[in-house]
Amino acid sequence: MVNLWIITTLCIFGLVQGWTDTKVRTFAETFMFGVSTSAYQVEGAWNVDGKTESIWDKYLHDNPDxxxxxxxxxxxxxxxxxxxxDVEMLREIGVDHYRFSISWPRVLPSGFPNEINEQAFQYYDNLINELLTYKIxxxxxxxxxDLPQRLQDLGGWANPLxxxxxxxxxxxxxxxxxxxxxxxxxxxxxxSICVDGYGDKVMAPAVDAKGIGEYICIKNVLLAHANAYRLYERDYxxxxxxxxxxxxxxxxxxxxNNKTVNAQAAELYRAFTIDMYVHPIWSTYGDFPQPVKDAVAxxxxxxxxxxxRLPSFTAEEKRLLKKSADFLGVNHYTTFLVKPAKKQFSVPSFDGDINVEISQDDIWTSGKSVWLKSYPFGLYKALLHxxxxxxxxxxxxTEHGWSTNPGLWDQTRVNVLREYLKVLLFSIEDGAQxxxxxxxxxxxxxxxxxxxSERFxxxxxDFDSETKNRTARLSALAYRHIIEERIxxxxxxxxxxxxxxxxxxxRAKRKTEL
Structure with missing residues (x-):
């Protein structure tokens, strides 16, 4: 019997290469289409109505260059x-859900629950009520x-508290x-929080404690997630x-390429960049993956x-982490090609512990972001993994997108959106939940x-207009069509x-239970 994965791989490769596939694959009526934003990136009003400084406020104020x-x-x-x-735009597209974030320093100005900012909560009350009015x-x-800066002053995610x-x-x-x-x-x-913010200075708070800070942060962030999950599980x-x-x-x-050393390098890279965060929650062990533990040790x-330098979890912490999620949110944008590194990395460092070099194929379509190239089959492989x-x-x-220059006729984004959704249908057909x-x-x-400088x-x-006018791009119409037709x-x-x-x-018919 021919392996189903091989058949699907050939079919997807054929789609990407322009071969004809006559089977009509359809998204189920219960499948939820949405869009996303985050508080710091869209809200503005950085010091309005009692909001205090976040780590991103401070970082970019102190380092505007x-x-x-x-x-x-x-x-x-x-x-x-x-x-x-914003909600009107959601209605225009016809989405089923809207993913947005709440600003911690907006609703809790001190970072602690001793001071609850009712003015800030009113904004989220209004937004959520407006969404529910239209069954979104x-x-x-x-x-x-966007951690409150007051908590960063106490060590932020490096502090076990x-x-x-x-x-x-x-x-x-x-x-x-x-x-x-x-x-x-x-x-x-x-x-991004830990490797880029505590092990480097790519992201706020730019601690740059290479080889140590990121691992302390990762442990604390995962345990913070698990505690919040258990809180909801217990009380709500x-x-x-x-x-x-x-x-x-x-x-x-x-x-x-198919050389064994490169396959091993890619496997280790995936262990550090994917399994490091998924394994503690979704594996039967509830711990960091063994290849990561071995490499850092x-x-x-x-x-x-x-x-x-990698802190360990106690037996109690492993139990806390195991199955501490009802679903896995996957943020997928691109694919990298991996081989063992020849250059020397900082000692110690996260990059040095993995010790690989990454690149991308020149034939892949490039986005505006230097790191972003389109390889739809990468999504299938990630879900298969x-x-x-x-x-x-x-x-x-929970995230997939494409960056361009300003302009309304964003045909490249439309193409990428459609190609990735075709592959997603293959993934679902092959059992991805x-x-x-x-x-x-x-x-x-x-x-x-x-x-x-990059538009997603x-x-x-129109950032130069006083009211920050919003105008639909071609991709908004394309996405609306996909949601309506579900093909x-x-x-x-x-x-x-x-x-x-x-x-x-x-939208009212969509299931809200997994």
Whole structure:
């Protein structure tokens, strides 16, 4: 019997290469289509109505030169004052859910629950109520990179007390919205928080404690997630029946060729960049993956450390972590090619512990972002990896997007969107338990240190206008068509006009249970 994976691989490769495939694959009526944003990137109003400084406020205020075009998140897309227009855009596209994040320093100005900011909560009250009015499911991310600076001054995620701080914050938000929100994401992309923010200075808070800081952070962030999950499970799950997950960066990595050394390098890279975060929750062991533990321990001893720089989990912590999610959020953008490194990395460092070099194929379509290239089959491989290693967990694609220059006729984004969704249908056909797909992003926003030089929005934002006017791009219409038809069919781009069409009855039929 011919292996189903081989058949599917050939079919997907054929689609990417332009071969004809006559089978019509359809997204189920219960499949949820959505879009996403995050608080720092769209809200603006950085010091309005009692909000205090976040680590991103401080980092970009203190280091304005790191922003590619000089535009930080002080005003951003000004969603704080434009939530009604934001929901109108969601209605125009016809999405089933909207993933957004709550700003911790906005609702808890001190970082602690001793001071609850009712003015800030009113903004989220208004947004959530507006979403529910039109039967759009709120998918709330509790933490999307914007830690209160007051907590960073106490060590941030390197302080083990951060586990308790996050649980206290989560309780305030759960108390407020558990009756209205059925989908929760505790923490977005631990790798970006920790590897880029504590082991490097790519992201705030730019601690740059290479080889040590990122591992301490990773342990604490994962335990913070687990504590918040157990809190919901214990105090809210039975009454409200919501679903709580975590969003992980799952970019694929393939060997640069079929040589054994390159295959081994790619496997180790995946262990550090994917399994490091998925394995503690979804494996039967509830621990860091063994290849990561072995690699860091070996390098640590070689570097003169008396023990591994990777902190260990106690037996109790492993039990806490195991199965501490109702779904796995997958943020997928691109694919990398891997081979063993020839260059020397800093000692110690996360990169040095993996000791590989990554690249991308020149023939792949390039986005505006230097790291972003389109290889749709990478999504299939990533989902296959998760299925094979973690017993087919329920999955939401919580981010997938494409960057361009400003402009409304974004045909490249349309092409990439359609190609990846075709592959997603193959993945589902082969057993991946994917419950929904979420485009990054609803609108142009502040892309961290890239500012607004890279545009990911289905809607273009005029950042020079006082009201930050939003205009639908071609991709908004293409996505609307896919949601309406639930297939990837031939589609002729219309004129760039889009209106509000209320699909509340259809959305009301979507399941809110996994």
């Amino acid at each position: 790191v922003v590619a075009d000089g535009r930080n998140g002080d005003v951003a897309s000004d969603s704080y004052h434009n939530y009604e227009r 499911e709120p998918m709330v991310t509790l933490y999307h990179f 951060s586990i308790e701080w996050f649980e206290d914050y989560a309780k305030v938000v759960f108390d407020r919205y558990a009756d209205k929100v059925k989908f929760w994401i505790t923490i977005n992309q631990p790798n 799950k039975k009454k409200y029946n919501g679903n709580v997950g975590i969003a992980i960066s799952v970019n694929w990595a393939s060997p640069i 070996k390098k640590s001893l070689e570097q003169g450390y008396p023990r591994s 998760i299925n094979q290693n973690y017993e087919y967990p329920p999955i939401f694609i 994917v419950k929904g797909y979420t485009v990054w992003s609803l609108m142009d926003n502040v892309e961290w240190t890239s500012g607004t 929005g289905l809607y273009e934002v 990837i069919d031939d589609w002729t781009p219309p004129s760039l006009k889009i209106d509000v069409s209320d699909r509340s009855l259809k």
